Amino acid sequence: xxxxxxxxxxxxxxxxxxxxxxxxxxxxxxxxPTLCYLKDTNVVGVCRVCVVEVEGAKSLQAACxxxxxxxxxxxxxxxxVREARRTVLELxxxxxxxxxxxxxxxxxxxxxALADRFNIREIEYEGEKHKFPVDxxxxxxxxxxxxxxxxxxxxxxxxxxxxxxxxxxxxxxFDTMVGPAFADDLMEAVCTMCGQCVLACPVGALTESDxxxxxxxxxxxxxxxVVVQTAPAVRxxxxxxxxxxxxxxxxxxxxxxxxxxGFDKVFDTDFTAxxxxxxxxxxxxxxLKAGGVLPLIxxxxxxxxxxxxxxxPDLLPHVxxxxxxxxxxxxxxxxxxxxxxxxxPKDIYVVSIMPCTAKKFEAKRPEMTSSGYPxxxxxxxxxxxxxxxxxxGIDFPSLPAEDYxxxxxxxxGAAVIFGASGGVMEAALRTVYExxxxxxxENIDFEDVRGIEGCKEAQVDINGTVVNVAVTNGLKNARQLxxxxxxxxxxxxxxxxxxxxxxxxxxxxxxxxxxxxxxxKRISAIYEEDRNMPLRKSHLNPQVQELYKEFLGEPLGEKxxxxxxxxxxxxxxx
Amino acid sequence: MACETCTCIGEITDEQREKVRExxxxxxxxxxxxxxxxxxxxxxxxxLPREIQVMIAEGLDIPLSEVYSVVTFYALFxxxxxxxxxxxxxxxxxxxxxxVDAIMEKLGEDLGVKGEDTTDDGRFSVEIVRxxxxxxxxxxxxxxxxxYARVKSDQIKVILDKYE
Numbered sequence: 001x002x003x004x005x006x007x008x009x010x011x012x013x014x015x016x017x018x019x020x021x022x023x024x025x026x027x028x029x030x031x032x033p034t035l036c037y038l039k040d041t042n043v044v045g046v047c048r049v050c051v052v053e054v055e056g057a058k059s060l061q062a063a064c065x066x067x068x069x070x071x072x073x074x075x076x077x078x079x080x081v082r083e084a085r086r087t088v089l090e091l092x093x094x095x096x097x098x099x100x101x102x103x104x105x106x107x108x109x110x111x112x113a114l115a116d117r118f119n120i121r122e123i124e125y126e127g128e129k130h131k132f133p134v135d136x137x138x139x140x141x142x143x144x145x146x147x148x149x150x151x152x153x154x155x156x157x158x159x160x161x162x163x164x165x166x167x168x169x170x171x172x173x174f175d176t177m178v179g180p181a182f183a184d185d186l187m188e189a190v191c192t193m194c195g196q197c198v199l200a201c202p203v204g205a206l207t208e209s210d211x212x213x214x215x216x217x218x219x220x221x222x223x224x225x226v227v228v229q230t231a232p233a234v235r236x237x238x239x240x241x242x243x244x245x246x247x248x249x250x251x252x253x254x255x256x257x258x259x260x261x262g263f264d265k266v267f268d269t270d271f272t273a274x275x276x277x278x279x280x281x282x283x284x285x286x287x288l289k290a291g292g293v294l295p296l297i298x299x300x301x302x303x304x305x306x307x308x309x310x311x312x313p314d315l316l317p318h319v320x321x322x323x324x325x326x327x328x329x330x331x332x333x334x335x336x337x338x339x340x341x342x343x344x345p346k347d348i349y350v351v352s353i354m355p356c357t358a359k360k361f362e363a364k365r366p367e368m369t370s371s372g373y374p375x376x377x378x379x380x381x382x383x384x385x386x387x388x389x390x391x392x393g394i395d396f397p398s399l400p401a402e403d404y405x406x407x408x409x410x411x412x413g414a415a416v417i418f419g420a421s422g423g424v425m426e427a428a429l430r431t432v433y434e435x436x437x438x439x440x441x442e443n444i445d446f447e448d449v450r451g452i453e454g455c456k457e458a459q460v461d462i463n464g465t466v467v468n469v470a471v472t473n474g475l476k477n478a479r480q481l482x483x484x485x486x487x488x489x490x491x492x493x494x495x496x497x498x499x500x501x502x503x504x505x506x507x508x509x510x511x512x513x514x515x516x517x518x519x520x521k522r523i524s525a526i527y528e529e530d531r532n533m534p535l536r537k538s539h540l541n542p543q544v545q546e547l548y549k550e551f552l553g554e555p556l557g558e559k560x561x562x563x564x565x566x567x568x569x570x571x572x573x574x
Numbered sequence: 575m576a577c578e579t580c581t582c583i584g585e586i587t588d589e590q591r592e593k594v595r596e597x598x599x600x601x602x603x604x605x606x607x608x609x610x611x612x613x614x615x616x617x618x619x620x621x622l623p624r625e626i627q628v629m630i631a632e633g634l635d636i637p638l639s640e641v642y643s644v645v646t647f648y649a650l651f652x653x654x655x656x657x658x659x660x661x662x663x664x665x666x667x668x669x670x671x672x673x674v675d676a677i678m679e680k681l682g683e684d685l686g687v688k689g690e691d692t693t694d695d696g697r698f699s700v701e702i703v704r705x706x707x708x709x710x711x712x713x714x715x716x717x718x719x720x721x722y723a724r725v726k727s728d729q730i731k732v733i734l735d736k737y738e
Contacts, residue, residue: 159637165637165639165640166639167639168637168639168640168642168643169643169647170642170643170646171646171647172646172647180639181627181638181639181641181642181643182624182642189639190637190638190639573632574628574631574632574637574638
């Protein structure tokens, strides 16, 4: 590869041809500030915070988009550069609310951090300020366009990574507002509630709809029996949210922290992930046997579900009728568990801890009430749980590890890998193989379906039948796969789709920042967790076996259909 | 929403819908045609209301957010029907220096509009243009085809009264 020699602040570095000045500075160990730049996603050079002096150039150059060239001499810290950066920041701040004290992103805001780094202590520009209405129509995401700095990171993620295109810049100049067409609410738009925009936002213009106050209230209510479930991916990220390194495995500490917050029972979504494998595995077998609609597509990811409802309603018969593990848990907590514990289901308050903003929307879907009560009462993201643990003054890293409660706390390694792209597929294959062949699967690690690549494929020989599977993550990749299925170009039996890049470990409710590196570390944590579990196949979960024996009968039985399965609604494409 | 007290401006007729449909059909499947389609549709309907933008988004398989983003970016496109009379105010350098801001302010006051807009009764639309090539006559205002030179704020009412 051709290498370029670039001088950054007097130091020569070698970078591959095609690098930008920002890349070269990175190689030289110089941290050029950025705001609109989002690696591999939004490279547009609009905010001008990254300007640098280039010898021979007439004006300052935006380092994030300016290509490096051989022999280039760059200075990143001159009076002119500092002055320009400060002016840019002051102008942005002059039309930004001074609400840092009450802003959700305070302490984790890129604009606030840069204002501090550039020692900005007063704003001399007193200009007009935006007064847009705040959009809190969605149970998942709050949009406050007054805080928006027009960096367009959310637009790039929504359009290019997710191909959803709910957000775009509207109007021009000072009047520009990023949002849905016709200034519609997110609930009226084609938004999937995936929350990738929330992860991309450098400021507090896009945040989750905070449910912590409802949960605090339930915990303080002596008439409520408050149970909590934790999604697979949260144990690989809540430590990070609380200041530990990315990829810290903190399952036991998380359980301990939840008990200290006052939850009456600490259960695990992994239990119903194992259950999902039983139901979905049998659904696959039934479709294979009876010549049903194939490929069968997974239904765990509510952002993905809303996506197919909007954009490919014709393909809805492909989607598994299984509720997501979150909703299965709620339905069982208010029936099976209520019965077993002798508690009136109306007094049970079910909280989910999810890596996801779309789960908040899913919990509010009107059909999710099969016990006669809402399956789920409140959904918290990983970030919101972090907030509650901090507020309670719990010293998270030094907590002793504790175990989940029975009976909805028992799980296998097959369930924990639901948190990473490919995990549902791998878990299903581990079980389907053994159920069909009635013999033990020797190598249970399906490496082909793991990782953050957009589309992964594998073939598995089950008793002489070759089963073709595909796994995809990120909605643009999902769209491409669906277009192939639509045209009849995809000969798969079983497909796993997750709305977020990397799967749930990269979900819209996860710690900010969530980038490629943090995703990879969280994925490693998930598979390490799996390796350390005594049981690694869903059908071997003794509590799931007992649930079928005592309550459900058999997979796809009448009771399962009533409590654990659901239906979907076609939605508008515009 | 049906109005009982006035004749609604900008109601779309089936004939207009049909024509827009033909435009979309003509361009469907070609790339980079959005602006052209919007332009031709606006020529048919007079403006680009939501219904027409949705038709175009669905017909060309383009996200509605993109259609709306383009419509609101370009001054050429209008979300509101044009009034019966179009007032073009020159904001070129010469007219600007000669005080066209005061004219805009007065128009806003008299018509109850802010910047480029259409009055609720559909009588007038105000639009801003950049230089009509008559810089010596600034500030210049054009109403339909009539040019008014060296306009002063206190003449506005007399000028507007000429148009129904």
